Amino acid sequence: MQAQVNYVLNPSFEQYSRCPRLLNQIAFANHWNSIDTLWSPDTSVAGPLCMPDYCNACASYGEASLPSNQYFHHYARTGNGAVEIFMLIDSATDPGVPDGHSYLQGRLSPSLIASQSYCVTFYVTLEDGSGYAVDKIGAYLDDGSIDIGQNAANCYQAQTAFTPQILCSGIINDTLNWVKVQGSFTATGAESVITIGNFYSYTSTDKIAVDYSSLSMYGGSLYLIDDVSVITSDAVADAGPDGLVSPGSDGAFIGTADEGMPCTWYIVGDTVPIGYSGGLKVHPDTTTRYVVVMDLCGNVTRDTVVVNVAPAGVGTLGFTKEDVKISPNPAKDEVTIQTPESFSQCGMIRMYDMLGLQVYETPISSKTQTVKISSLVNGVYTVQVVTSEGMSVALRLIKE
Numbered sequence: 401m402q403a404q405v406n407y408v409l410n411p412s413f414e415q416y417s418r419c420p421r422l423l424n425q426i427a428f429a430n431h432w433n434s435i436d437t438l439w440s441p442d443t444s445v446a447g448p449l450c451m452p453d454y455c456n457a458c459a460s461y462g463e464a465s466l467p468s469n470q471y472f473h474h475y476a477r478t479g480n481g482a483v484e485i486f487m488l489i490d491s492a493t494d495p496g497v498p499d500g501h502s503y504l505q506g507r508l509s510p511s512l513i514a515s516q517s518y519c520v521t522f523y524v525t526l527e528d529g530s531g532y533a534v535d536k537i538g539a540y541l542d543d544g545s546i547d548i549g550q551n552a553a554n555c556y557q558a559q560t561a562f563t564p565q566i567l568c569s570g571i572i573n574d575t576l577n578w579v580k581v582q583g584s585f586t587a588t589g590a591e592s593v594i595t596i597g598n599f600y601s602y603t604s605t606d607k608i609a610v611d612y613s614s615l616s617m618y619g620g621s622l623y624l625i626d627d628v629s630v631i632t633s634d635a636v637a638d639a640g641p642d643g644l645v646s647p648g649s650d651g652a653f654i655g656t657a658d659e660g661m662p663c664t665w666y667i668v669g670d671t672v673p674i675g676y677s678g679g680l681k682v683h684p685d686t687t688t689r690y691v692v693v694m695d696l697c698g699n700v701t702r703d704t705v706v707v708n709v710a711p712a713g714v715g716t717l718g719f720t721k722e723d724v725k726i727s728p729n730p731a732k733d734e735v736t737i738q739t740p741e742s743f744s745q746c747g748m749i750r751m752y753d754m755l756g757l758q759v760y761e762t763p764i765s766s767k768t769q770t771v772k773i774s775s776l777v778n779g780v781y782t783v784q785v786v787t788s789e790g791m792s793v794a795l796r797l798i799k800e
Contacts, residue, residue: 407508407518407630408594411660412677413481416456420464424451426483431507435559435595436548450556452485452504455624471529477578477626478659478677484527487534487598488605488621489556500620501558503597505546508630512541514589517633519696520566521662522596523578524623526610532621533573534607536600537581538564541591541630558601571608578626580662584633584697596625627660627677636780637663637694639705640679642794652707654690655679663694668704684709704752704782706794723793724785730798733774739764739785751797752782773799 409431418428427433434451455466457480462470466482476482489500512518520541526533540546540562566583598605607621643652655665658678665675668689674680682690687708694701725738737749749771751760759776762769764785776799784794 406658408628409507411628412479414479419458420454423453423463426452426454429454435503452483456481472527482624482626505595512587512591519584519633521582522628526575527622528575530622532607534621535571536598538567540564540595543590544593629660636701637692637703639692639703642706644708651681651683654705730800748786750784
């Protein structure tokens with residue numbers, strides 16, 4: 401198993417070379433464009449009409465802004481950026497664009513590994529200015545061969561020559577919530593880009609007419625896209641190391657810096673999500689335990705982290721993870737836990753499962769202590785070493 405790593409560059413569209421001012425300026429979002437070779441558009445004008453639209457809260461113009469937009473009102477799933485693309489345009493209502501598709505293409509780094517299984521995830525929501533909701537929303541991963549050349553006249557046509565590895569078969573008509581599109585595939589080793597869109601013709605696409613608002617667009621089917629990820633299917637959730645904050649501080653960052661992750665964060669014991677993506681900043685008033693849940697195409701893993709709020713006058717833990725050692729790891733029947741000398745008879749050892757539930761507790765009786773784990777089911781556990789003042793560090797233990 402390995403920790404979560406997102407191969408998609410700028411997966412939440414937060415990084416940009418310039419705040420968008422007009423429609424079709426997807427190239428302003430770093431590492432993203434349409435399926436053409438024009439990766440640096442003239443910044444004074446809008447790009448080709450068949451290019452995706454980059455939307456960001458930094459924009460004041462009504463066609464490129466979030467959350468209030470000329471065609472919809474919607475917040476990004478995470479952060480400030482999202483992209484809108486045409487999944488379909490009804491040729492009967494707009495004969496000038498007979499299929500009306502646009503495609504979003506992003507860079508992967510590094511390229512994928514041959515024979516490795518990956519879970520691909522992205523989130524979509526139907527714009528409330530759309531006239532149709534459709535199915536067949538998918539993702540195609542390759543070496544960039546899906547390219548139609550600069551400003552090609554046929555850029556609106558469906559790319560039916562390519563079969564997406566990831567495909568949502570049901571019609572997505574939710575204009576309120578972000579809907580997860582997810583699937584797994586085995587890489588050939590050549591994949592360096594991901595392309596998102598509808599790879600099926602107008603007649604092969606199932607659709608339903610919608611009329612959610614007075615903004616309804618002539619039969620167009622526009623969707624917002626956010627939080628794109630490509631992750632090895634066997635990756636595990638990573639809540640990061642335990643933290644320490646002082647009362648009234650700016651809080652603590654938990655998790656990892658990976659954006660666009662299919663993760664949900666909770667306070668242990670609560671069912672209301674407090675955040676998404678790989679990590680987030682928290683501001684607890686008291687020592688609090690958090691759990692992150694990551695769903696990679698049915699491979700659901702969890703990890704916990706504790707943010708300690710220091711008592712008045714306490715500024716540091718007085719020890720680090722390097723002062724605590726667990727061996728062997730992985731282990732089957734027992735482990736030896738080494739702790740600082742000052743912990744003897746004044747601290748605790750606790751173990752938690754992937755749900756964040758405590759499964760073991762014992763006082764620290766010596767600097768080197770043996771703990772029996774044969775009764776525990778196989779899996780990943782968090783071993784927490786706690787001082788008498790309530791400060792702690794945590795290490796991961798794999799039970800085989």
